[in-house]
Amino acid sequence: MTEVPGDAIKLPGGRMTDGVVRVNDSVRRPASDSSEFVAALLQAFEQCEFDGAPKYLGQVDGMDILSFLPGEVPERFQVWExxxxxxxxxxxxxxxxxxxxxxxxxxxxxxxxxxxxxxxxxxxxxxxxxxxxxxxxxxxxxxxxxxxxxxxxxxxxxxxxxxxxxxxxxxxxxxxxxxxxxxxxxxxxxxxxxxxxxxxxxxxxxxxxxxxxxxxxxxxxxxxxxxxxxxxxxxxxxxxxxxxx
Incomplete structure (x- = not known):
């Protein structure tokens, strides 16, 4: 069973994946069938110094752990400059x-x-x-x-x-x-x-x-x-x- 730390902050958004939370400087997401491929992809990004994606930090208690990226994520589509x-x-x-x-x-x-x-x-x-x-x-x-x-x-x-x-x-x-x-x-x-x-x-x-x-x-x-x-x-x-x- 997936355990969520007591200091976790639920993150908004996510039309397909529920239970995504922030813990300090990391994001935890329930592991899924795609976890292995995503982990390999994020590690490949890091190796080639592409910094436009989170870093993969491992897996604990059925949760994939990623680095938290500071910034804003729009809640809705809108007109962009x-x-x-x-x-x-x-x-x-x-x-x-x-x-x-x-x-x-x-x-x-x-x-x-x-x-x-x-x-x-x-x-x-x-x-x-x-x-x-x-x-x-x-x-x-x-x-x-x-x-x-x-x-x-x-x-x-x-x-x-x-x-x-x-x-x-x-x-x-x-x-x-x-x-x-x-x-x-x-x-x-x-x-x-x-x-x-x-x-x-x-x-x-x-x-x-x-x-x-x-x-x-x-x-x-x-x-x-x-x-x-x-x-x-x-x-x-x-x-x-x-x-x-």
Whole structure:
């Protein structure tokens, strides 16, 4: 049975993992099937001096122990400034480069975080400086993470920001990441794929209510949101593609 120290401070957030707490300068998370891979990934980051992620400190009483990263983690998606979007793109590229060609990436180009939204970024002095919550990390294509980042950092269907301005920020993200050539031309497909995948992810959880991390109404709202965002992106595809070109 997992034991939580008496001086633990419960940390907010976390749509999938409950019971995450801070103890002094460490964060403790319930161990899971992904613990071994995440531990190896964080240790690889440390070895190659990528400091945009927590350090893995071990496991005690069924809890993975990570270093605590000071800063702010946004509770909600919002409109970001250009320098914040650019910093997110550069940080994503640095994370990918830290695993490019590694044993952990295997036959894939990199290890992907698979949830690089602003809600999983630690902000310092107003800029994203690190990623947290690597539960879904796995080998993959850089465009998997980039597509999700472009959506969650730059695009919103229910937003007063004109779609042309949203497209400009997708370009800023791509430029900061250093995306070039054929991959740049596949960005919109990558965004649409992540939006569709997100809708399917929450739908699959709704099909198993006994183990779902939220109630049916919450899951339904996340499915509806993902589908609405997909429709918005598809309808404005040419605007986004013109900005990237």
């Amino acid at each position: 250009d320098n914040q979007v650019a910093a997110a793109g550069a940080l994503l590229r640095a994370m990918h480069d830290a695993t490019r060609g590694s044993e952990l990436a295997g036959r894939f180009p990199v290890v992907c975080h698979h949830d690089v939204g602003p809600n999983n970024a630690v902000f310092v002095d107003g800029l994203p400086s690190a990623w947290i919550d690597f539960d879904f990390a796995a080998p993959g294509s850089p465009l998997e993470d980039f597509g999700y980042a472009a959506w969650t950092w730059c695009i919103a269907s229910k937003c007063a920001v004109p779609v042309e301005r949203q497209a400009e920020q997708v370009k800023i993200l791509a430029d900061a990441y250093g995306l070039q050539g054929p991959e740049r031309g596949a960005v919109i497909d990558a965004i649409l794929e992540q939006q569709a995948r997100n809708a399917r992810f929450w739908a699959e959880l709704m099909a198993s209510p006994d183990t779902a991390p939220a109630g049916p109404d919450v899951l339904a709202s996340r499915i509806e949101w993902s589908r609405r965002e997909l429709a918005f992106t598809a309808a404005n595809r040419s605007v986004f593609e013109n900005a990237l070109a």
